[in-house]
Amino acid sequence: MSLKNFLAYNGILFVPFGFGMLLFPALLFPIFGIELDPDGVLMARVFGSALMNLGLICFLIRNENHTSIGIRAILTGNFLFHGIDSVSTFIAAYSGVMNNLGWMFSSLHFLLAIGFFYFLISGKD
Secondary structure (H helix, E strand, C coil), X not given: CCHHHHHHHHHHHHHHHHHHHHHCHXXXXXXXXXXXXXXXXHHHHHHHHHHXXXXXXXXXXXXXXXXXXXXXXXXXXXXXXXXXXXXXXXXXXXXXXXXXHHHHHHHHHHHHHHHHHHHHHHCCC
């Protein structure tokens, strides 16, 4: 897979999910076994807007040269985000905070972290 496609897929995945978290957190989170109080709804919306932002940035920069400082910064930031989120969602799924769908999120973030790390160190487009 090319870096261009990887960034596009990341954007296509996270923009709609972030949009859902922003607009419908009280409907979306119970699917994953998470009940939100009003504070949780606020945090879900804030996180949803951040996911939309990350996805949109990845999608928009996909045609940039791999050696540019902007691409390197986005690869590094996304590697850290997905790596940390894979651990956070693993803990949530393991401890029962999330239902079995939590394992899907943990795995997805882990695979994306590996992908961002691969493109970061490989220098491949």
